[in-house]
Amino acid sequence: MKFRLRHSASLFAIVLVGACGAMSLDGQKENVPGVRNFTRVDGSIACGGSTEPSAAAELARRGYRTIVSLREDGEAGAVTAEMDQAARAAGLRFVHIPMSAQSPSDGAASAALAALRDGGNSPVFIYDASGSRAAAVLMIKRMLVDAWPEDRAYSEAVMIGLASPSLKAFALDYVARHR
Template sequence: MLQSKPMQQSSYFPTIIGVIFVTMVSVTGCDGTSSPQSSSNTERQDTGPSFQAEEGPEGVRNYTRVDATVACAGATPPEAMAELRNRGFTTVINFRTGGERGATVDAGKQAAEAAGLNYIHIPFREATAEVAESFLEAVADPTNQPVYIHCGSANRVGAMWLIKRVKQDGYTVDAALAEAEAIGLSSTALREFALDYVSASN
């Protein structure tokens, strides 16, 4: 009589199961969630201008600490000058005119000088090439740094800062404009002046 032989267990089936399991783990991770993409495949997000986190002195409007050597702002009361000196600034550049409401130009100058600050007054309401050139000369002087630049709202400051970034720091127009608007540039006329100035002088 023929004797039946016991059936041998095939090693093929468990091998297939093992391959499938390992593949699933490598794709989804041990916890069943999808593995994150490699950071090299992640697009870099443009976060815009990056400024130092610092609150302005009391009473100062729209304060922005751009970096260790520059701060920009709007209206700045005379009482803030001593604090600006305590923060390490050596020079104040003011774009406000004497006829503006609340400008306190003379009192600001006296307070700045009493605190040991250089005070540079470049007053304007409508920007001109002469204003831009005076500002560029003042801000480029290393003896005027660290420098604090202000007007009434930081709108005029933003326009002049755009010009400075392109002409002296080699920024692209787009990068300089983004920073200027973050500082306070909002006027269409000042924006167009600054863009025309850097375009014509390049």
């Protein structure tokens, strides 16, 4: 009996340490040259803010397969054509889904969600100017696809960079209409 209890306690400790180690990988802020506010969310998704084309090679080196840009062409600092070219030169896919920060559309959110769900794209780096739109899209994914409760999905989105009350409202409304 003592052996079984000791063995069970040891196994529990190993599982607990392993689980805590795995959790520490999620939501990790990292310094990636050319990427503002880079957050590795988990093994399949990272989010960020303003991203320079020069970052594509580093993202490829880190194992990302796809870059998804939510920036609109008219945004200050948006370099869509250059990012597309740099991504392809680094061997990455580039997906451009213009999503307005002021009035996001269901179409853009659905397209971004589809890009995140496409296993052929994984791992994915998704970005916009600040990371707020990317965080809102991830919040939608967490609630609709991963079945996370709102408070958990929102907490993660804030950690990533969601700062806009209107983007939060859009994400919650989108989830309510697509459940």
